[in-house]
Amino acid sequence: MTENNLKKIHLNTINNQLLIQAFFFVLLMFSSFLYAQEKPKKARANLKHADFITKNPERFEGNQFLTGNVVIEYKGDIIYADSAVLYQDKNLAVAWSNAKLVSKDKTITAKRMEYDGQTTIAKAFENVVLTDPSSKIQSDYMEYNRTTEIATGIGNVDVKTPTQQIYADKMIYERLTGNIIVNDTYRTIGSDGTMVEGKNVIYNVKEKSSTFGSEVFITNKDYTIYSRKMTTNDITGITTFRDYSKITRRNDPSQYIITSDGDFNKKTGEAWLRNNSKVYYQNKILSAEKLYFNDKTGFGRGEKNVVLDDPLEKRILKGDYGEAYRYLDSAFVTKNAYAIKAFDKDSLYISADTLLAVKRHDVDSTSIVKAFHKARFYKSNVNGKSDSLVYNQTKGVMQFYKDPIMWSGDSQVTGDFMEAYTNAKSQKIDSMKVFNNAFVIAKVDSLVENEYHQIKGKYLTVLFHDDKIDFLNVEENAVALTYMDDTDEKTKQKERYGVNISYCGIIEADVVGNEVELVACRVKSDGKMYPLSKFPEELRYLPDFKWRIGERLNTWKDIFVESK
Incomplete structure (x- = not known):
């Protein structure tokens, strides 16, 4: 063998050693990586006590059968039962007969229970009751996730909180957020007797509030409420509406509120309404862009685009600010205020700085409109103005005070005081x-x-x-x-x-x-x-001649023109 061949063999040997070393290094690094990526082992359920332990290879997959004061522990959670099986390879405990799970500040009892240490999910069957500091939930079946602390009850669900009792076929309880979620039909009864029925609701046991995602019907001793979307708070008593809603007095269904944007306090009877909501009372309709109404005192206040419609009197009052008093049967509007009295073939228009409508409940229930300061009126055959006027709608009499002036065609009439009379038949x-x-x-x-x-x-x-x-x-x-x-x-x-x-x-x-x-x-x-x-x-x-035809009202819209 030549020297060159010996050198080649030596070099090949060195290279092979280097390759072997590199292979083991890579293998070591890969093993370390795999070891680093390996998930930590799950905690296991442990038997703490049982009066009797038996084992039959043909029963319970050969696992121990536990009876008498069984106690099983899993990461601080304790399962109690009269009988149980602990499947060690599955990390699963199955308990029945007076089964009870105690986890922190909550307790779940049932006829039978399964506790999975792998998924941390407890399943409870028959006569299930979950109790914690804020609620008590009963159902036919329940799943409870120890990690997320979410309980799902199915079948004849009955939830009791300090202010509500909720009935549903299925419910989700998020203990961390305090939300009780019902995505199907439900019925609740409040501590004050208020009944709620609908679909899709989230009730927060911590804040004692409800968010209704679809149609809901509420009935209490004073009101019935229908809403397509709203929230309620049992502490404040305030209901907030975000879609078409109707609040009706139970003792008088003719008195109600229509709103799609507002707040109502069922304790005080106060309502804060927006976006041209309407209050119906004593056959009248009060609406405004911004409206306050107290149903118990009968006082209402509106701002911007205020309209008081009285269909029985065929009269409408409008302005940018107004107040109404149900028990006094009166109302006033100001700021661009005007009134329209409709007749069969004509209408009477009145404007002034302030308009007051009053109904005196005397023998003939006299209905009166008073116009104060810069009063103007228009009717097809007569128009005019004065500092103030009083219109007795019941008797058809208009009285004009301080510098009154009227026009009919090209004729002008003036005096210190005037009265105009409307014919009941012709309404002119x-x-x-x-x-x-x-x-x-x-x-x-x-x-x-x-x-x-x-x-x-x-x-x-x-x-x-x-x-x-x-x-x-x-x-x-x-x-x-x-x-x-x-x-x-x-x-x-x-x-x-x-x-x-x-x-x-x-x-x-x-x-x-x-x-x-x-x-x-x-x-x-x-x-x-x-x-x-x-x-x-x-x-x-x-x-004393003074021709003032330039001040004449030629159309009803001239009631808004300032006096010249």
């Missing part, structure tokens, strides 16, 4: 009276600037026909200034020939279109007729 203003400083002005010709029929006196009665002023009766110190027309027989055209001024104790006049024709001038009558060409300019306007 058919007459009015003016007291002290009555003054009627009517434009003679729209093409002539300075010609006006004028009638003054202390008292004035106005009669309407076909929505227009038809007849005037003026009493005490009556004065009439009227333009006289004649009709040309050939051309049939009217020609103005003079102006008549009459001074009478009583003046009666017919009004046809723009024409005012004196019918009677009685009691100390006096006067003079002037040819048009000789009519003195200084007599053209009676004392």
Whole structure:
């Protein structure tokens, strides 16, 4: 063998040794890795006591049969039973006859129980009862996970807490969070007698609160509640609504609340409602973007877009702030306040800084609307304004105070105090009276600037026909200034020939279109007729004449226009 061959053999030997060493190093590292990745062994269930221990290879897979005061321990949990089998290879304890599991601050009893040390899940069968400091749960079957502390009860589940008793077919109890979860139908009875029925609820025994995920029906001694989504708190008594909900008084179902966003305190009867919720009371409807209502005191307060609808009176009050008093049967609105009284063929519109609606429960249950400061009203045949007005809806009488003024067509009526009367059949203003400083002005010709029929006196009665002023009766110190027309027989055209001024104790006049024709001038009558060409300019306007047609309300929306 040559020297070169010897060298090759030596090198191959060295390489083989290096390979063997590398292999064992890798094997050692891999074994260490596997050892590091190996999960720690599970704790095992241990037998602590049994009065009798027997073993039959043909029974219980050859495991020991334990009887008499059996005690098995697993990581601090204790299982008690009259009889049990401990499957050592499965780390499983099966106990029956007065089986009981004691784990920290809770106890589970059942007719039969299985405790799996591998999964840390206890299964309890028949007459199952879980008891902890905050609740007691009974069911036909229960699984309890020691690691997660979650109990699942199935079949005739009955949960008792300090404030609730819950019935369901299936329930999940998360002890760490305190949540009792029911994903199917349930029924609860509160300590105050409140009954709740529905589906999908989470009840927290720590916070004593409930979250309802779908339709729920609640009944207590004062109210019934229906909601599609809400939460309740037994400590505060507050229910929060997040979908369509209805709260109804049990002693009077006509009084209820509709909301999809609000809070209700069943203890105090108070409700804080949002998003145009509605309160129904005494056949009225109160709504607002933000609404407070106390069902026990009957007081309600609304902010923004406040609406008080009274269907029986066919009347609506609106404003940006309002208050209602159920037991006083009154309400007021302010801030852009206005009222609408609906008639069969027409409506009356009233606005003011503040509107007050009151129903006096006297013989005829008189319904009254009062408008204070900058009052304005509009009806198809008459409109006007004053500092304040009172509308007796029952009697159909409107009273106007402080600087009242009315218009009907091109006729203007002013005085110190006015009353307008609505005909019950026609539902139109058919007459009015003016007291002290009555003054009627009517434009003679729209093409002539300075010609006006004028009638003054202390008292004035106005009669309407076909929505227009038809007849005037003026009493005490009556004065009439009227333009006289004649009709040309050939051309049939009217020609103005003079102006008549009459001074009478009583003046009666017919009004046809723009024409005012004196019918009677009685009691100390006096006067003079002037040819048009000789009519003195200084007599053209009676004392206190003021034509204010620019302030007239031409549509109902003009009730919102400030006085000029």
